[in-house]
Amino acid sequence: MTLNDVATASGVSRATASFALNDDLAERMRIAAATRDRVKQVARELGYVPHGVARALREGASRVVVLNIDDGMEGHYSRSYIQGLDAELRANEYVLLVRYGHHTPQTTRQVLEAIAPRAVIDFGQIYLTGHELEDVGGGWRDGLAAHSALQLRHLVEHGHTHVAVALPDSESPLAATRLKFTGQAARNMNIRIPDSFVAPLERGACSEAVAAFLTTAPEVTAIAGFNDDVALRVLTALHDLGRRVPDDVAVIGFDDNGYGAFTTPALTTVNIDAEAHGRLSARLALDLDSSGLRPPPARIVVRESV
Template sequence: MSRSTRATAKDVARASGVSQTTVSFVLNGAAGHVSEETRERVRQAARDLGYVPNGSAQALRKGASRIVLLNVEGVPTGSGLGSYIKGLDAELAVHQHVLLVLHGHLSSQALSDVAQAVSARAVIDLGDAGRADDIVADAETSLDAFSAQADVPVRYLVDRGHRHLAAVMPDTPELQALAGLRGRLIRQATHAAGLPDCPTLVLPGGLGAAEERLRAFRTDHPDVTAVLAYNDDLALVMLAAMRNMGLRAPGDLAVVGFDDTPHGALFSPALTTVHLDAEAIGRSAARTALGLPAVDTASRPARVIVRESA
C-alpha cells in the first residue's frame, strides 16, 4: 500500500510500543542493551511502515563512535553527580572512549538526534528514568544505585530509638525520577524494619513555604521523630525551617540527608548524612554501557556520616 507521507522514527516507535531513542538504536545497530524480542518488534514495525532511515542513521550502521552520551537533566550537581561523572569518565577513558555530558531538558527525539549526530556508542539518561526503557538499562542501574541502601539510615535511626519516620521529598518536577525511586526505597526499608507507615513531606525550596508545609505536617503527623531527606540540600532547607519555628534537631526532629555534600558539615547543627560511593557507581555504569563485565567496580556499601542533626 502506498503512503502519502514518509514514515518517521516516531511512527515506528508508536507502532512497536517503545521510545524513539530505542527505535534509533535498534535500527542503527547500536542496541546492545535491547532484548532480542524488542529488537525484532521494532524491525517488524519498520518493515510494515516502509521506514527508511536518514543519512546520519545509515552512517551509524557502519559502526558506532567512541562517544558515550550522559544526559543529566534534572539531577542536581551536588548529589554525588560530580563523583559519578569522574568515575564514568575515567573508566571510559581506560577503554579509549569519550564522555559527552548533556544538560537541559531534552525530549526523546532530541536525545535521539544528538545520539545519531555523534554516532554514540551508548546513552545513559539520568534525566528521565521513565523513558529509559530497554536501551539504557545502565541508567536504571545508576538510578537504583544512587537511591538504594535506604535501609542503612533507617537502621541507624531505629538503633537510636526512632519508630516513626518520614521521608522529605522535593516538589521540583525535574527531580521526580530519582526522588520517586528514593522515596519508595525509604518506605520499603521502614516497612522491612517493622515500622509504621512512612508518610512523605513534600517540601519546596523556599524557606517561607517550607515552614508552612512543615507546620501542617507536624499537625497531621505528631508522632514523627525523624526524617530522611531526598538529599542534603533539602535536608538543610528542613533544618532552616525548623530553626525559624523554634524546633531543634535532633531533640524535636532528627534529620538525615543523602549524598554527603561538603556544605552539610558547615551548617549548625551539622548535618548527619548518607555517603554513597558515587565514583564506583560511575565506573560500573561505564562498563555496563560498553557491554563489559563489572570487574572491580562494585561500589562500597553506603554509610551514615554521623554529625549533630541525628
C-alpha cells in the first residue's frame, strides 16, 4: 500500500494524507481531527507502512533527495531554491540533504552507497541549463541567461552603453557562463560586449583594481556586479576613489542579498525568486506532474546606484 492508496480511499489529497499521518504537521497545517482520524483508520485497514526503512526496502531507495551545491554558488537564489525544494519534498514525505563544497565522483559515490537516495540534484547544472523550465541552453526565458540580460538591459535603458562586469576573486563555476550570456545579451542590444575585471575581497586591493580598470577603460559608465557581494565591493572602492555613484559610474548588483538596501547609495540589483524552481526540481526528481507551476519573473530592485 502506498500513500496514494491511503489518500484515494480517504477522499483527500496525497499532501493532506501525509500531513494527517504526521501529528506535528497535522497541527501546523490545521488538519481537522475528523480528517486525521479517518486517514489513520484507512491507513491501518490498508496496512500502509510509513516507516522509512520499510519503504526503502520496498522501493529500492531511501526517502532522501541529495542536493549538491558547489563553492561559489551560495546566495539568495540558492536559499530560495532550497526552500521550495524542501517544501515540495516534505509534502511528499521525502527528506532533503544538502551538500555544500567541492564534490568529487568518489564522495558522491560514497553518499550513494550509504543512503541510496531517490535522486541527486546538481544545483549548478540545473541553474546553468534551466532544463526544469524546458528552456535548454541557459534559460533565456527564466534562467541564468535571462537574468543576466535583465541586469544589462536595466543599465542600457538608463543610457549606459559602455558597461563592465566585476567578477569575484574566488573561482566560480558560473563566471565564464555569466560572461558568455552577458556578451550574447549585449549583441542582442547592439552595444559593445562588456569587458570584465576581478574585484578582490580586500578593500585596498579592490580599490586598486577598480582604479586600474577605469584608467584603461575611461569610457565605461556602469559596472555590473557578478553578485551583490562583488557590487558592494565596487561601491566601496568607488567611494574610496572619490567617484560619485551613479553620477560618475553606475553600479548594479545581482541576486539581491539584502545588504544593498543599507549602503549609501543603496544598491540597485536583480531579485530572483527561485522557490518555484526548487518545487519544479522536486517534482521532476519524484516523477510527479510539474505542469501549472511557473516561477515569477526576475525583477529589478530599483534603488539609488543606477
